[in-house]
Amino acid sequence: MICTGDEVLTGKIVNSNFSYISQKLEDFGLSLAWETTVGDDRESLLLAFQLAGSRADAVIVNGGLGPTVDDLSQEIAAKAAGVELALNESWLKTMEAFFTRRSRVMPPNNIKQAMLPVGAEVLDNPIGTACGFAVTIGKARFFFTPGVPRELRRMLEEQIIPRLLAKAGQQTAVYLKRFHSYGIGESHADALLNGVEALAPDGSVKLGFRAHYPQLETKLTARGADRADIDRKLAPVEAEVRKRFGNFILAEDDQTLEGAVLAELQQCKGTLAIVESFTAGQISGRIAHLPGAEKIVKRGVIARDLTEICNAVELLNVPDAITKEAAAAVALAACKQTGATHALAVLIDLDEGADRIEFAGTVCLAIASSKGTAARRSRVVGGRDWVRLGAIEMGLDCLRRYLQGLPVDERIDFEKVE
Amino acid sequence: MICTGDEVLTGKIVNSNFSYISQKLEDFGLSLAWETTVGDDRESLLLAFQLAGSRADAVIVNGGLGPTVDDLSQEIAAKAAGVELALNESWLKTMEAFFTRRSRVMPPNNIKQAMLPVGAEVLDNPIGTACGFAVTIGKARFFFTPGVPRELRRMLEEQIIPRLLAKAGQQTAVYLKRFHSYGIGESHADALLNGVEALAPDGSVKLGFRAHYPQLETKLTARGADRADIDRKLAPVEAEVRKRFGNFILAEDDQTLEGAVLAELQQCKGTLAIVESFTAGQISGRIAHLPGAEKIVKRGVIARDLTEICNAVELLNVPDAITKEAAAAVALAACKQTGATHALAVLIDLDEGADRIEFAGTVCLAIASSKGTAARRSRVVGGRDWVRLGAIEMGLDCLRRYLQGLPVDERIDFEKVE
Numbered sequence: 025m026i027c028t029g030d031e032v033l034t035g036k037i038v039n040s041n042f043s044y045i046s047q048k049l050e051d052f053g054l055s056l057a058w059e060t061t062v063g064d065d066r067e068s069l070l071l072a073f074q075l076a077g078s079r080a081d082a083v084i085v086n087g088g089l090g091p092t093v094d095d096l097s098q099e100i101a102a103k104a105a106g107v108e109l110a111l112n113e114s115w116l117k118t119m120e121a122f123f124t125r126r127s128r129v130m131p132p133n134n135i136k137q138a139m140l141p142v143g144a145e146v147l148d149n150p151i152g153t154a155c156g157f158a159v160t161i162g163k164a165r166f167f168f169t170p171g172v173p174r175e176l177r178r179m180l181e182e183q184i185i186p187r188l189l190a191k192a193g194q195q196t197a198v199y200l201k202r203f204h205s206y207g208i209g210e211s212h213a214d215a216l217l218n219g220v221e222a223l224a225p226d227g228s229v230k231l232g233f234r235a236h237y238p239q240l241e242t243k244l245t246a247r248g249a250d251r252a253d254i255d256r257k258l259a260p261v262e263a264e265v266r267k268r269f270g271n272f273i274l275a276e277d278d279q280t281l282e283g284a285v286l287a288e289l290q291q292c293k294g295t296l297a298i299v300e301s302f303t304a305g306q307i308s309g310r311i312a313h314l315p316g317a318e319k320i321v322k323r324g325v326i327a328r329d330l331t332e333i334c335n336a337v338e339l340l341n342v343p344d345a346i347t348k349e350a351a352a353a354v355a356l357a358a359c360k361q362t363g364a365t366h367a368l369a370v371l372i373d374l375d376e377g378a379d380r381i382e383f384a385g386t387v388c389l390a391i392a393s394s395k396g397t398a399a400r401r402s403r404v405v406g407g408r409d410w411v412r413l414g415a416i417e418m419g420l421d422c423l424r425r426y427l428q429g430l431p432v433d434e435r436i437d438f439e440k441v442e
Numbered sequence: 443m444i445c446t447g448d449e450v451l452t453g454k455i456v457n458s459n460f461s462y463i464s465q466k467l468e469d470f471g472l473s474l475a476w477e478t479t480v481g482d483d484r485e486s487l488l489l490a491f492q493l494a495g496s497r498a499d500a501v502i503v504n505g506g507l508g509p510t511v512d513d514l515s516q517e518i519a520a521k522a523a524g525v526e527l528a529l530n531e532s533w534l535k536t537m538e539a540f541f542t543r544r545s546r547v548m549p550p551n552n553i554k555q556a557m558l559p560v561g562a563e564v565l566d567n568p569i570g571t572a573c574g575f576a577v578t579i580g581k582a583r584f585f586f587t588p589g590v591p592r593e594l595r596r597m598l599e600e601q602i603i604p605r606l607l608a609k610a611g612q613q614t615a616v617y618l619k620r621f622h623s624y625g626i627g628e629s630h631a632d633a634l635l636n637g638v639e640a641l642a643p644d645g646s647v648k649l650g651f652r653a654h655y656p657q658l659e660t661k662l663t664a665r666g667a668d669r670a671d672i673d674r675k676l677a678p679v680e681a682e683v684r685k686r687f688g689n690f691i692l693a694e695d696d697q698t699l700e701g702a703v704l705a706e707l708q709q710c711k712g713t714l715a716i717v718e719s720f721t722a723g724q725i726s727g728r729i730a731h732l733p734g735a736e737k738i739v740k741r742g743v744i745a746r747d748l749t750e751i752c753n754a755v756e757l758l759n760v761p762d763a764i765t766k767e768a769a770a771a772v773a774l775a776a777c778k779q780t781g782a783t784h785a786l787a788v789l790i791d792l793d794e795g796a797d798r799i800e801f802a803g804t805v806c807l808a809i810a811s812s813k814g815t816a817a818r819r820s821r822v823v824g825g826r827d828w829v830r831l832g833a834i835e836m837g838l839d840c841l842r843r844y845l846q847g848l849p850v851d852e853r854i855d856f857e858k859v860e
Contacts, residue, residue: 033474035464036652038456042479046453056451058486061460061477068476075493234454298744304730305723308744312722313830315797318746323754326716326726326742328735332780336741362753379733412731 025059026072028087028097029171033063041086041176051200051245052185053230054192064094073104077162082188084180087171089154091133097168102141104161109139115146115155122153147183149175156183165191199254201244203265204281205272206421207436210235213242216268223260237410238417238438239281242269271430274421281420282311288427289320289366294393297364298324299337299354300419302372302385303412307419322364333371337361346373346388348399355392366393366427370419374411384440385411389419391426398426400433403440414438443477444490446505446515447589451481459504459594469618469663470603471648472610482512491522495580500606502598505589507572509551515586520559522579527557533564533573540571565601567593574601583609617672619662621683622699623690624839625854628653631660634686641678655828656835656856657699660687689848692839699838700729706845707738707784712811715782716742717755717772718837720790720803721830725837740782751789755779764791764806766817773810784811784845788837792829802858803829807837809844816844818851821858832856 025045031037039061046056060076062068069088076083088097102109116138123130140146140157147156147167154170156179167184169176189198208216210233221231228248234241244261248254266273274281289296298308298321308324311317327333330350334342339357343350351369358367373386382405390399400422404414422432435441443463449455457479464474478494480486487506494501506515520527534556541548558564558575565574565585572588574597585602587594607616626634628651639649646666652659662679666672684691692699707714716726716739726742729735745751748768752760757775761768769787776785791804800823808817818840822832840850853859 033464033477034468035461035466038458038461040456043453043456046451050452057481058490059451059479061479063475065475072476300723302731303727304735304739305718305726305742305744306731308723309727312744312746313720313724313826315826317722321722321744321746322750324723324742324744325754326723326730326739326744328730328739332740335780336743362750408731408733 025056026076026083026085027059027061028064028069028085030063030094032087033061041171041173044173044177045084045086045180047234048180048185049188050232051243052189052198053245053247054185054188064088064096066096066100069096069100070104073100073161073166077104077164077166080164082191083161083164083166084184085166085168086176087169089137089156089168089170091131091136091153095136098136098139098141098157101144101157101159101161101166101168105141105143105159107142107159110142111135112138112140112144112146112155115140118155119153147179149179151175151178158187196247197250197254199246199248199251199258201246201258201262202277203242203269203273204275204279205240205242205269206238206274206281206417207434207438208240208269208272209437210240212437213240213269217242217265220261220264220268223264224257228254228257229261238414239274271425271434274424281417281424282314285311285420285424285427286314286316286320288424290316292365292427294365294427295320295322295363296423297322297358297362297367299333299358299367299369299371300324300326301328301330301333301370302374303370303416303419304328306412306416307368307370310416310420323358323362325358330371346371346386348388348390348401351388351390352392352397352399355390355397359392366391366423368419368423370415372411372415374408379408381405381407383407383411385415387411387415387418389415389422391423391432393426398422398432402436404438405440406438443474444494444501444503445477445479446482446487446503448481448512450505451479459589459591462591462595463502463504463598465652466598466603467606468650469661470607470616471663471665472603472606482506482514484514484518487514487518488522491518491579491584495522495582495584498582500609501579501582501584502602503584503586504594505587507555507574507586507588509549509554509571513554516554516557516559516575519562519575519577519579519584519586523559523561523577525560525577528560529553530556530558530562530564530573533558536573537571565597567597569593569596576605614665615668615672617664617666617669617676619664619676619680620695621660621687621691622693622697623658623660623687624656624692624699624835625852625856626658626687626690627855628658630855631658631687635660635683638679638682638686641682642675646672646675647679656832657692689843689852692842699835699842700732703729703838703842703845704732704735704738706842708734710783710845712783712845713738713740713781715740715776715780715785717751717776717785717787717789718742718744719746719748719751719788720792721788721834721837722746724830725786725788725834728834728838741776741780743776748789764789764804766806766808766819769806769808770810770815770817773808773815777810784809784841786837786841788833790829790833792826797826799823799825801825801829803833805829805833805836807833807840809841809850811844816840816850820854822856823858824856 144157152175232243312321337357355367355369384405562575570593650661664676730739755775773785773787802823
């Protein structure tokens with residue numbers, strides 16, 4: 025892969041397109057061997073194209089397809105391929121229609137975006153004016169893509185990955201199934217799922233992970249002749265992953281933990297109050313701004329001190345210390361005060377001392393509703409940030425478990441047993 | 443620069459070390475010409491080192507210095523330089539002392555980290571076991587650095603940048619001065635600061651920007667014989683930037699907006715209550731978890747509905763609509779209810795309609811204290827996320843302005859004038 029642009033090379037913007045493309049290729053069982061980043065510079069671009077063309081089978085180039093003078097990809101692609109640039113009338117018409125639909129006249133410098141190397145194959149961009157294209161340079165097929173992330177993503181999925189799979193002789197369909205969990209570490213998950221791939225025939229399902237603390241994403245990449253074939257191959261593996269992970273699966277595919285909580289509350293026509301201490305509004309901040317949450321999240325309260333928390337929820341008998349029972353009393357008081365059907369209280373007692381990797385905190389959380397309370401106490405270690413991030417996730421996940429009728433106190437890998 | 447590691451190449455982790463190094467080099471007036479990422483693969487690493495050694499003057503290699511079998515940097519560096527690996531007794535002792543200080547015995551596989559190419563120059567790593575080193579490959583000086591970000595950052599600043607500046611013949615000192623602002627767009631800032639560089643002699647001060655919405659960072663890179671010389675050259679430029687940006691400078695250097703607000707409240711022995719709606723806890727979440735905030739942020743309240751907000755702060759006369767006056771009444775009620783010396787209320791009235799770039803919201807905010815209230819109304823456009831992010835920043839920045847005795851309602855570039 026070749027990433028282009030001064031903004032990327034100078035670190036002005038973080039190159040998220042690179043990790044996106046690279047992961048997406050992995051998801052389809054294609055792997056990247058080499059990546060190069062160069063600036064908007066003719067000499068560097070030409071050398072990068074020539075080097076990649078001499079070594080790779082396929083190359084994805086990102087960026088440099090815009091209308092301005094520092095967008096050089098078409099020009100250098102033509103030079104490296106040893107052909108001229110020519111106006112692509114068909115893309116010019118597509119662009120003119122694009123502007124007409126927006127009641128605007130196309131500025132003349134956009135014409136540059138329709139200048140392609142002679143013989144190039146057009147890769148359609150239905151949501152922008154940058155025309156993707158493919159040419160052969162050296163022994164490699166080059167795919168040129170726009171820098172705008174949403175245009176790139178669509179072109180990659182719809183135009184480039186099918187061509188790469190075909191080039192690799194994999195005329196099969198590929199599907200990615202994802203599970204999201206909280207509380208199981210990556211190596212534990214790997215051990216737990218030992219052997220699940222063998223439940224599908226001929227290695228057609230591949231297992232992978234992506235950890236972004238505190239959550240873990242478990243990925244099953246499945247191949248088959250078509251979607252029905254894939255579904256049949258995937259079904260026993262999917263079922264086994266669900267069985268082994270059990271209550272730890274908090275969401276699948278594009279669903280999120282906060283989305284799952286909102287959906288459960290929507291379904292039971294519930295409303296929610298949230299009481300936080302050291303998480304400082306970051307539990308509410310995950311859920312209360314989402315579309316639909318305005319009807320569900322009734323109130324959030326933040327205070328760093330137990331007495332102040334009790335004042336805020338009008339709990340008269342202030343407990344002596346942060347315990348499971350104190351959290352339950354606070355959650356019940358929040359329900360009563362706000363009229364919410366459900367309340368989540370996450371109270372944290374931070375240890376004394378410097379903010380090191382050994383620094384820990386005690387999380388006491390409770391959920392209350394008319395069906396009664398559930399509570400959990402947990403020691404979380406790893407420094408102030410990890411305690412806070414762990415408590416946010418644990419709070420939301422215990423609420424999800426409560427709403428789904430699951431136990432809220434299953435042991436997790438991120439807590440310290442004492 | 444050469445980045446190494448399967449995790450980076452497959453997109454499993456985002457390569458933040460690259461943009462960090464690249465920016466840091468820019469800050470010191472050094473520019474990166476080419477970046478390559480390869481996996482933990484002997485053949486690719488060797489080719490990458492040879493190619494870079496044939497073209498560049500200096501190369502920074504990141505990663506591959508760990509104790510495990512897939513850490514290959516020393517081995518391939520030796521091969522590319524045409525020398526053997528040898529045990530560096532001095533680094534071995536440093537590592538043993540490192541483990542002793544932590545009351546641990548060094549595992550045998552860490553010995554690998556002290557195996558360096560013969561003739562390599564050691565680059566000290568005072569906070570880790572990965573030994574940095576420099577060797578010459580082809581015509582380039584190679585600097586090998588650890589993948590752990592905090593180890594890399596320290597080594598880059600203390601060991602590598604001085605060597606690169608010396609190599610570039612710039613035996614001068616370099617200093618980076620930074621200003622943080624909210625409310626001025628990058629192109630406006632560029633126009634506002636037109637000509638400031640000329641206030642320093644001989645082009646010794648260079649102006650640059652880094653936008654991370656909603657804040658803008660303005661950077662002055664200054665060169666001189668030593669720090670006193672730099673201070674003298676920088677002084678007139680710094681003073682002019684402060685004059686032209688005026689009240690818009692919210693912090694300088696490593697200070698943050700939320701840090702500035704906490705410091706002002708600490709100084710006046712103040713306490714704070716925060717009332718939020720669509721920002722959903724994200725204003726509190728910026729400030730209430732910080733060390734020291736436990737004594738200052740007394741309470742945070744979140745509700746999406748005006749009546750519910752008024753209930754939460756015990757404001758009996760619920761206003762008809764979200765206005766500046768309503769925000770002021772809510773802030774006053776929050777002060778009264780919680781006993782906090784100051785209260786910030788940020789109320790948002792979102793427009794109807796789909797979440798597009800034209801989607802807007804009305805932000806009405808107020809700050810109350812015993813010295814009276816200040817309020818502001820603003821239309822923010824750009825979709826749900828931009829309205830929310832803009833309102834968070836505007837809320838905190840208006841609080842900063844209030845605490846510093848500045849007007850809270852100066853016109854900003856991100857609001858829509860109606």
